Amino acid sequence: MERIRQIKVKRNSEKVQKSLDSLVECAKSNGNLLDICIDAARNRATLGEISQSLEKVFGRFSGEVRSVSSIYSANYTDANEIHEIQKQVEEFNSIFGRRPRILIVKLGQDGHDRGAKVIATGLADLGFDVDIGGLFQTPVEAAKQAIENDVHVIGVSSQAAGHNELIPDLRNQLNLMGGNSINIIVGGIIPTSDHQFLKSSGAKAIFGPGTTVPEAANQILDIIKKSEA
Ligand code: B12
Incomplete structure (x- = not known):
């Protein structure tokens, strides 16, 4: 039977916060976000934290259903x-x-x-x-x-x-x-x-x-x- 190993991940909150802050700065200056996102993920920032940081600058997309008349x-x-x-x-x-x-x-x-x-x-x-x-x-x-x-x-x-x-x-x-x-x-x-x-x-x-x-x-x-x- 295949054994599932539980990996305990240690997060350094200071490092996480630093990478999220640089994400916000990069978003503000229209820079290349990919590198910084990867960096944040390597520092164990969650996807939610990454998208919330970007939301601070870009806002959240909200889809609309538009209709026509007559x-x-x-x-x-x-x-x-x-x-x-x-x-x-x-x-x-x-x-x-x-x-x-x-x-x-x-x-x-x-x-x-x-x-x-x-x-x-x-x-x-x-x-x-x-x-x-x-x-x-x-x-x-x-x-x-x-x-x-x-x-x-x-x-x-x-x-x-x-x-x-x-x-x-x-x-x-x-x-x-x-x-x-x-x-x-x-x-x-x-x-x-x-x-x-x-x-x-x-x-x-x-x-x-x-x-x-x-x-x-x-x-x-x-x-x-x-x-x-
Ligand atoms: C077009 C379509 C798409 C387009 C949608 C584009 C768009 N902007 O709408 C695209 C390509 C994006 C798409 C994607 C997907 N689709 Co699709 N899609 C269809 C398709 C072929 C037609 C739907 C349609 O537009 N019908 C035309 C409209 C006018 O008809 P209708 O919705 O049925 O509405 C009528 C009635 O139902 C009723 N009605 C509907 N709503 C309401 C509300 C009220 C208040 C009232 C009174 C009446 C009413 O009145 C309408 C007029 O008669 C159907 C298959 C089918 N034949 O239905 C699959 C279908 C709905 N899709 C399906 C699937 C699985 C998907 C995906 C998950 C595929 C995937 N793995 O990625 C994704 C999901 C994306 C997402 N986030 O939702 C499945 C759903 C299966 C299920 N429910 O169990 C279907 C049924 C295909 C199938 N047979 O497997 N799809």
């Missing part, structure tokens, strides 16, 4: 279907005093953002108020944004198989932050064998590949109306 409604072949839902959205607005509002999010390490963009763009064209979260959000960040923006629904677009961890966590975070009334729906690549679990973890509806925007809009409106009643 493309969807202008090209959808069944104009009646579109107008019918736009009418329902207007009715909703006059009854509840505001439009149905949804936050579309991408959670975890999932960078597939096309489904999210299609749905966000389409729902906005139908009259929904649509907010879009940044890429790679944590459930805590998404829950916070949903509460701050006072949305009726969070729509999680999930294509990278993180849903069974992320959806229960999101429900939990929303409840902890007082967002119990915010509905969660999920779209994307979700195996049918996970549907039951997701529904019992707080997902009100699941939309797979091929979902049309009017179909999703109708169901989302129903979900909001039920929870507002």
Whole structure:
């Protein structure tokens, strides 16, 4: 049997700090960071410490999901279907005093953002108020944004198989932050064998590949109306 040796690494904190400081200086002066990063790693600085030092100068990248407007409604072949839902959205607005509002999010390490963009763009064209979260959000960040923006629904677009961890966590975070009334729906690549679990973890509806925007809009409106009643 192969034996695993535990290597105990001794760090000299002074040396670590010195190499992190020179990393910051190099970043400020636009120098060659590679050498200094290797040096820092040889002094046993962690990857987290190295990236935090660089963050001091460069900031942290935050991915954005951008959408366009009017493309969807202008090209959808069944104009009646579109107008019918736009009418329902207007009715909703006059009854509840505001439009149905949804936050579309991408959670975890999932960078597939096309489904999210299609749905966000389409729902906005139908009259929904649509907010879009940044890429790679944590459930805590998404829950916070949903509460701050006072949305009726969070729509999680999930294509990278993180849903069974992320959806229960999101429900939990929303409840902890007082967002119990915010509905969660999920779209994307979700195996049918996970549907039951997701529904019992707080997902009100699941939309797979091929979902049309009017179909999703109708169901989302129903979900909001039920929870507002
Ligand atoms: C394009 C693509 C990519 C592109 C993504 C580009 C981008 N910016 O989005 C690139 C090349 C970067 C990529 C990378 C990877 N991919 Co990829 N990718 C795809 C692919 C081929 C198409 C996805 C797509 O754009 N579909 C078009 C959109 C419009 O459809 P959709 O997302 O399904 O959305 C619709 C519905 O699901 C629904 N919907 C979606 N979200 C929401 C949200 C709400 C609120 C609602 C109501 C509805 C809804 O409505 C939409 C419209 O109908 C799929 C395979 C597939 N056929 O789906 C694999 C796929 C998703 N990828 C996969 C994998 C494994 C990866 C990688 C991990 C590969 C790797 N080893 O590196 C990486 C992960 C990168 C990352 N960080 O996430 C797997 C995921 C497997 C799984 N979930 O178990 C898939 C399923 C391929 C496969 N069969 O194995 N990928």
